[in-house]
Amino acid sequence: MLGADGVALDTHASPAGIMHLPAGGFEQAFEETCGAWLDAHPQLPVLAAGMVGSAQGWAEAPYVEAPADADALVAGIVAIETARGATVRIVPGVLERGVLPNVMRGEETQIVGALSSDASLNAEGGVLIGLPGTHAKWAFVQAGRIERFYTFMTGELFGALRDYTILGRTMQQGAAADAAAFERGVDTARDAGHPGVLATIFSTRTLGLTGQLTPAQQPDYLSGLLIGHELRGLTEVLARDQSSLAGRTLRLIGNDTLCDRYRAALARFGCLDAATVANATEQGLCRIAVQAGLVPAPVRAA
Amino acid sequence: MLGADGVALDTHASPAGIMHLPAGGFEQAFEETCGAWLDAHPQLPVLAAGMVGSAQGWAEAPYVEAPADADALVAGIVAIETARGATVRIVPGVLERGVLPNVMRGEETQIVGALSSDASLNAEGGVLIGLPGTHAKWAFVQAGRIERFYTFMTGELFGALRDYTILGRTMQQGAAADAAAFERGVDTARDAGHPGVLATIFSTRTLGLTGQLTPAQQPDYLSGLLIGHELRGLTEVLARDQSSLAGRTLRLIGNDTLCDRYRAALARFGCLDAATVANATEQGLCRIAVQAGLVPAPVRAA
Numbered sequence A, B: 001m002l003g004a005d006g007v008a009l010d011t012h013a014s015p016a017g018i019m020h021l022p023a024g025g026f027e028q029a030f031e032e033t034c035g036a037w038l039d040a041h042p043q044l045p046v047l048a049a050g051m052v053g054s055a056q057g058w059a060e061a062p063y064v065e066a067p068a069d070a071d072a073l074v075a076g077i078v079a080i081e082t083a084r085g086a087t088v089r090i091v092p093g094v095l096e097r098g099v100l101p102n103v104m105r106g107e108e109t110q111i112v113g114a115l116s117s118d119a120s121l122n123a124e125g126g127v128l129i130g131l132p133g134t135h136a137k138w139a140f141v142q143a144g145r146i147e148r149f150y151t152f153m154t155g156e157l158f159g160a161l162r163d164y165t166i167l168g169r170t171m172q173q174g175a176a177a178d179a180a181a182f183e184r185g186v187d188t189a190r191d192a193g194h195p196g197v198l199a200t201i202f203s204t205r206t207l208g209l210t211g212q213l214t215p216a217q218q219p220d221y222l223s224g225l226l227i228g229h230e231l232r233g234l235t236e237v238l239a240r241d242q243s244s245l246a247g248r249t250l251r252l253i254g255n256d257t258l259c260d261r262y263r264a265a266l267a268r269f270g271c272l273d274a275a276t277v278a279n280a281t282e283q284g285l286c287r288i289a290v291q292a293g294l295v296p297a298p299v300r301a302a
Helices: A026-039 A070-075 A107-117 A154-164 A168-169 A179-188 A202-209 A218-239 A257-269 A280-291 B025-042 B072-076 B107-117 B155-164 B166-170 B178-189 B203-209 B217-238 B256-268 B281-292
Strands: A044-050 A078-081 A088-092 A094-096 A102-104 A127-131 A136-142 A147-153 A249-252 A273-274 B046-050 B078-081 B087-090 B094-095 B103-104 B127-131 B136-142 B145-152 B249-252 B273-276
Touching: A044 A280, A070 A280, A070 B273, A094 A147, A094 A249, A102 A147, A102 B203, A107 A127, A107 A136, A107 A280, A136 B217, A147 A168, A154 A168, A154 A218, A154 B155, A168 A202, A179 A218, A179 A257, A202 A218, A202 B025, A202 B094, A202 B178, A218 A257, A249 A257, A257 A273, A257 B072, A280 B025, A280 B046, B046 B281, B072 B107, B078 B107, B107 B136, B107 B256, B107 B281, B145 B203, B145 B217, B155 B166, B155 B217, B166 B217, B166 B273, B178 B256, B203 B217, B217 B256
Parallel strands: A044 A088, A127 A249, A249 A273, B046 B087, B127 B249, B249 B273
Antiparallel strands: A078 A088, A094 A102, A127 A136, A136 A147, B078 B087, B094 B103, B127 B136, B136 B145
């Protein structure tokens, strides 16, 4: 719940998600999360973003096509009436068509939040925004528009490799983070001449067999390898525009621990200016709510 | 069991493996597989290859270091005495040291078999041999020696992505093979300018979401993508020697269906001469047994 200044007054986290709904479905999950707020403030506008608007969600908010700005997102909002008579508005995701189509749901709202929180990100030339996670996104944003973006299945692949392949068998999980092992993985992925991620990941095992990585170091090494291959893929995309990660200014959105990992990896690629944007989700929801006329512009303390 | 001509007289397949041993362990698995042969022919030499010689195997046959030829493999054979008094000899695997160490166990024997079955493979300039599978190997072989090799976790990764990630959720499994979907995946991986396999695999889902791949086509598309990325990785390795897959003669060792898939993918890279070597394991064991003095050279029908 956000105050008139756009800052969160209260937050409720719920383990429910579209794959893990309570018996009463979306209505029940909504009541459990927001019911007390609406009891206290019946006129509070409700804005939602993310998988709740997918085809498997509460109501489908069809994708808006890239390039997309906050106006396009507002125009794509889908409203539903809940059992208690509240109106829930759902921000649509963004679809980029092409040989490799891409989709996002939720990240578009975070990107709008980042842009509204830092005017320098709207400067000429645009900015690259990374959103690490299960499905990491990298978005090229210019003049307030999400121009194009990529999805890397880095987080989900790490989990699948660790839990369901031979690589997990020699790993010791739950050990303290090992920054050197992580950077070794990043550097291996970054350096040219290797046969790609399908081959380099096997070194997690063979460096163990040959006594060069302890079981406790193998998870961080594999994490570094995968994030390194993600950044190397991004480098190939940037090279098409005669650009690179080295010396670039970019922004990260996500949980602090993961953003720290990405910052360490980016440094190995020569990118030293990659600050994390705080509260991007709240700021994005607030900005979209203002733009949709649901709430007045926030009153910020001078 | 091989005859004096090196051809299999009888074969017993067993579901046992180092991860799935019967209650009596290796001794019991050996008795179930070979006991009847030894009852009938007590003097039959026994030669084994593969994971049976790993640190978790029946007895460890320490890796021989690359470059390695059949003589080096023979010198590394480890012999154990079984409960029934038979001697089981285990062919060692091969280790290649380096920044990304590589190991093989079993494939070295198949490669020796391929070389002994086709004299043209020992020609000046060497040959590239691919062994598709859970952990696909690609070996550069010259003058009878395994010079260097790469491991791609293509098969195991395909299974993990299909069974344990979001990609499996939109797939229809068990459908008839779709060659066009497979080739589309290969071509996508082959074509430059894409951000790498961590990103392209997500298109399995998004091409489905945008109506460009049916659920039944998605497994073959993903398989084509992964094999295509493997061949693209191999292409990068070859490029270091100013070489490529296009126009190259190479050999495949493995099950026929999988080798057919690889042959179709190799054709998209311009490689049209990639015959499968038949009976490579039997021929390799026979050649090593002869070289070790365990059996006389095979008498081949004129």
